[in-house]
Amino acid sequence: MVKVRRIVANIETPDIAAAKRFYQDVLGLDLLMDMGWIATYGSEERMTVQVSFMAEGGSGTPVPDLSIEVDDVDAALAGMKKAGFAAEYGPADEPWGVRRFYVRDPFGRLVNILAHR
Numbered sequence: 001m002v003k004v005r006r007i008v009a010n011i012e013t014p015d016i017a018a019a020k021r022f023y024q025d026v027l028g029l030d031l032l033m034d035m036g037w038i039a040t041y042g043s044e045e046r047m048t049v050q051v052s053f054m055a056e057g058g059s060g061t062p063v064p065d066l067s068i069e070v071d072d073v074d075a076a077l078a079g080m081k082k083a084g085f086a087a088e089y090g091p092a093d094e095p096w097g098v099r100r101f102y103v104r105d106p107f108g109r110l111v112n113i114l115a116h117r
Contacts, residue, residue: 007049008040009066011107018106026079027068057102057112061089064102064112073099073115080113093117 013019016039023029029041054063070076077091080103088110090101100114 004049007051011065011105011109013107015106021083022085022105026083026085027070027076058096059092059094061102062110065109066105067112067114069114069116071115073101073113076113077101 011019016037019039019041020031023041024031029043031039032042033040052067057063073091077087080087080101085103085105087101087103091099092101093099097117098114099117100112103111103113105111
């Protein structure tokens with residue numbers, strides 16, 4: 001049986017450098033690889049491998065393209081606002097035990113920023 005070791009989200013864009021402000025400067029991810037045509041951001045944090053399949057985003061919201069769990073949703077939201085990224089939903093304390101907000105990254109992808117309560 002095959003064992004999945006990693007899942008990587010790939011986002012197409014002609015402007016690779018635009019990822020830095022959102023994913024590195026605001027969310028604090030490290031630049032792990034930059035080959036000009038691809039820039040990979042990540043963390044040394046140990047993470048669970050997951051893929052979600054959704055009919056909706058919960059609470060009547062659209063399905064987000066990415067979900068990123070952080071340690072402090074309110075600090076993440078403040079950082080987004082300071083960098084000029086507006087929340088499209090939330091912050092909201094959801095009945096399934098998360099606090100979250102939605103924001104669009106520089107490429108128009110809907111990103112669910114969340115923390116478990």
